[in-house]
Amino acid sequence: MATASRVRRQLPVSPWLFAAPGLLVIGAFVLYPFVSTLINAFTDRRTLIEGEFVGLANFRELLHDDMFWIGLRNSTLYVLGVVPALVVLPLLLALLVQKNIPGIAFFRSAFYTPVVASIVVVGLIWVWLLDERGLVNAVLETIGVGRVGFLSDQWLLLLSAMAVTVWKGLGYYMIIYLAALANVPRELHEAAAVDGAGAVRRFLTVTVPAVRSTMVLVGALSSVAAFKVFSEVYLMAGPSGGPAGEDTTLVMLVQRTGTGLTGRVGYASAISVVVFVITVALMLLVLRADRRSET
Amino acid sequence: MPVSRRKLAAALAVCVVLPLSACGSGDDGGSSDASGKIEGDITFQTWNLRANFKDYFEGLIADFEKKHPGTHVKWVDQPAEGYADKISADAAGGTLPDVVNVSPDLVAPLAKAGLALDLDKDAGQYRKEYLDGAWASHQIPGMSGTYAFPWYLNTGPLFYNKSLFEKAGLPADQPPTTYDELFEDALTIAEKTDGKVATLANVPTVEDFGRYGVPLMNQEGTGFAFNDPKGVELLTKYKELYDAKALDPQALTATPESSGKKFLTEAVAMNPGSALDLGNFKKQAPNLYKNIGITDQITSTGHVNMYVMGVMVNSQTKRKPAAIAFAHYVTDAQRQMSFAKKVAIFPSTAGSLDDPYFTEEDGTDETRVRVAAAKSLKNAVNYTPVLFSEQMKTELRNEVAKALQGKESPKEALDNAVKACDRLLQQQG
Numbered sequence: 059m060a061t062a063s064r065v066r067r068q069l070p071v072s073p074w075l076f077a078a079p080g081l082l083v084i085g086a087f088v089l090y091p092f093v094s095t096l097i098n099a100f101t102d103r104r105t106l107i108e109g110e111f112v113g114l115a116n117f118r119e120l121l122h123d124d125m126f127w128i129g130l131r132n133s134t135l136y137v138l139g140v141v142p143a144l145v146v147l148p149l150l151l152a153l154l155v156q157k158n159i160p161g162i163a164f165f166r167s168a169f170y171t172p173v174v175a176s177i178v179v180v181g182l183i184w185v186w187l188l189d190e191r192g193l194v195n196a197v198l199e200t201i202g203v204g205r206v207g208f209l210s211d212q213w214l215l216l217l218s219a220m221a222v223t224v225w226k227g228l229g230y231y232m233i234i235y236l237a238a239l240a241n242v243p244r245e246l247h248e249a250a251a252v253d254g255a256g257a258v259r260r261f262l263t264v265t266v267p268a269v270r271s272t273m274v275l276v277g278a279l280s281s282v283a284a285f286k287v288f289s290e291v292y293l294m295a296g297p298s299g300g301p302a303g304e305d306t307t308l309v310m311l312v313q314r315t316g317t318g319l320t321g322r323v324g325y326a327s328a329i330s331v332v333v334f335v336i337t338v339a340l341m342l343l344v345l346r347a348d349r350r351s352e353t
Numbered sequence: 354m355p356v357s358r359r360k361l362a363a364a365l366a367v368c369v370v371l372p373l374s375a376c377g378s379g380d381d382g383g384s385s386d387a388s389g390k391i392e393g394d395i396t397f398q399t400w401n402l403r404a405n406f407k408d409y410f411e412g413l414i415a416d417f418e419k420k421h422p423g424t425h426v427k428w429v430d431q432p433a434e435g436y437a438d439k440i441s442a443d444a445a446g447g448t449l450p451d452v453v454n455v456s457p458d459l460v461a462p463l464a465k466a467g468l469a470l471d472l473d474k475d476a477g478q479y480r481k482e483y484l485d486g487a488w489a490s491h492q493i494p495g496m497s498g499t500y501a502f503p504w505y506l507n508t509g510p511l512f513y514n515k516s517l518f519e520k521a522g523l524p525a526d527q528p529p530t531t532y533d534e535l536f537e538d539a540l541t542i543a544e545k546t547d548g549k550v551a552t553l554a555n556v557p558t559v560e561d562f563g564r565y566g567v568p569l570m571n572q573e574g575t576g577f578a579f580n581d582p583k584g585v586e587l588l589t590k591y592k593e594l595y596d597a598k599a600l601d602p603q604a605l606t607a608t609p610e611s612s613g614k615k616f617l618t619e620a621v622a623m624n625p626g627s628a629l630d631l632g633n634f635k636k637q638a639p640n641l642y643k644n645i646g647i648t649d650q651i652t653s654t655g656h657v658n659m660y661v662m663g664v665m666v667n668s669q670t671k672r673k674p675a676a677i678a679f680a681h682y683v684t685d686a687q688r689q690m691s692f693a694k695k696v697a698i699f700p701s702t703a704g705s706l707d708d709p710y711f712t713e714e715d716g717t718d719e720t721r722v723r724v725a726a727a728k729s730l731k732n733a734v735n736y737t738p739v740l741f742s743e744q745m746k747t748e749l750r751n752e753v754a755k756a757l758q759g760k761e762s763p764k765e766a767l768d769n770a771v772k773a774c775d776r777l778l779q780q781q782g
Contacts (some may be wrong), residue, residue, distance in 0.1 A: 300606055
């Protein structure tokens with residue numbers, strides 16, 4: 059019995075040694091910051107000053123902070139604007155480049171290029187294009203439409219940032235769809251064609267059901283990314299978050315509130331906790347919708 | 354090979370704690386007394402200066418080490434972007450360098466957190482070497498003491514595009530010299546160009562309110578006061594300019610960099626700058642350079658605005674005598690003068706601005722700007738309150754934008770901005 063209990067209390071060391079580097083990294087860069095953020099959310103900690111426990115005061119303040127509601131509105135609008143486009147358009151793009159015809163590799167690479175480009179470079183290029191005196195406005199002026207304030211109107215700014223997110227994300231999700239499309243049996247398409255189904259019908263009745271789980275994955279990934287948007291809006295609307303801060307997103311608010319020598323780390327952590335909760339809820343919502351449509 | 358849980362737990366604990374132990378600063382027996390011997394290793398951090406001035410700083414450090422045998426200065430340079438965040442992280446993590454290049458708004462929170470050395474106490478003997486205004490620029494309202502050596506100063510003229518003035522029927526050799534003239538000319542240019550050329554590219558900042566003669570803080574330094582009638586008057590004038598497109602429509606989201614670019618591309622007629630910009634105009638916009646006009650900063654107070662850089666000593670340094678000696682060495686009259694001859698900045702040491710380098714023109718635009726700037730610096734003011742944090746700047750900017758868009762009246766907007774800034778000030782402690 060004693061030997062058996064000693065054996066039970068002993069663990070093989072090798073798996074732990076293999077896992078140790080990963081565990082250390084996760085512990086230091088994921089778990090510790092996460093727990094620390096959770097704790098800070100209930101304190102009035104500032105960058106250089108240790109805070110005291112303030113209970114739910116930060117969350118109560120959030121309810122009365124106009125900028126928080128603006129951030130929540132913009133992040134939500136971002137999800138609603140970007141996710142449908144990123145679920146559908148890359149699929150269409152993948153169908154276009156799926157066929158093995160001469161020169162198609164060039165188009166596949168071209169569509170993927172924005173993914174590997176630096177977001178800062180991409181953002182700056184779009185700022186130049188959409189500037190009052192940029193290329194897009196020059197074209198609009200030439201055809202008689204007149205100048206459009208893409209970078210000075212709060213809604214056009216948000217829409218422009220969404221367009222950049224979609225443009226930059228197309229190639230990434232296209233690759234995911236290409237992998238899914240490769241697994242769709244050709245016989246299904248052939249059978250549908252024999253039954254007289256046209257291209258649109260085949261797309262709706264064969265392709266979409268076959269890649270539905272991939273669409274859910276893309277929906278989940280893009281909705282989380284869209285809700286946490288920062289770079290595109292920051293680069294196009296500026297550090298103040300557009301005119302009067304009306305284009306501020308929640309993550310921008312976290313950055314603005316919690317960084318710098320006078321940053322309110324406790325309050326910014328409370329906003330981060332809200333972002334985390336909403337992000338998890340979004341994931342659950344997408345997965346639940348998928349499960350419901352399966353039954 | 355099986356191993357017991359206890360041994361495994363101990364091994365993991367060692368793995369976790371061992372790397373962290375490297376973060377400790379360790380006590381190497383240094384001196385925390387300012388009057389002790391100047392010796393030991395110190396770290397000096399600059400703000401985006403390595404790219405252009407590597408040789409200057411390496412020479413300066415070598416000279417210091419030669420003058421004080423037994424000292425070793427490790428120089429680190431941080432990029433301009435995110436500099437405040439880098440200092441924040443170092444300050445919070447206890448790894449702040451011994452000597453740090455700072456601006457007054459960075460010093461304030463560090464001093465409040467007890468991380469900046471009070472030079473009035475530990476290095477008061479050097480005070481007389483610097484201009485009074487420059488020395489005072491690192492004093493914090495509500496605290497006694499001075500928390501950084503003043504380093505270089507900068508100010509600059511207002512550049513204007515003569516060609517755009519002429520196109521609007523305005524005399525190119527008579528730029529505006531008062532706020533009334535500025536607003537009048539701006540409205541004329543907007544009207545004559547059908548709103549295609551704006552005169553200004555930035556919304557008013559706290560510095561603009563100060564230069565207009567608006568009191569920025571109350572006497573005690575415990576609250577902001579830029580919502581007074583004079584402040585409302587300035588914002589009302591900017592609203593008129595915005596409506597007439599005399600203020601660039603993208604001003605609400607502009608940064609100093611973006612407005613500088615607008616001036617380069619001749620989309621706006623005027624822009625503040627410094628002697629450094631002349632070289633940029635010559636290189637990047639030769640057409641603009643041919644038409645460049647240079648005039649004085651417009652101010653209602655008689656004092657132009659100046660920017661001040663400082664060198665702070667970390668109060669937690671273990672090599673206090675060496676850190677103070679080095680911070681003083683970097684900022685003394687000889688070093689500042691030699692640095693000023695390498696780049697278009699101005700020394701903060703007493704008497705340096707009377708050097709012929711800053712008083713005699715040779716007929717070029719560069720020397721004209723330099724001499725005019727040096728003259729105006731003698732009674733210049735750093736309008737931005739040291740307690741005005743980045744968050745406060747954003748609050749003011751957003752409220753100003755609401756007033757310009759007509760969502761709030763100028764009075765409401767400034768009242769809201771003052772309220773928000775006061776709240777942030779209280780939260781700073």
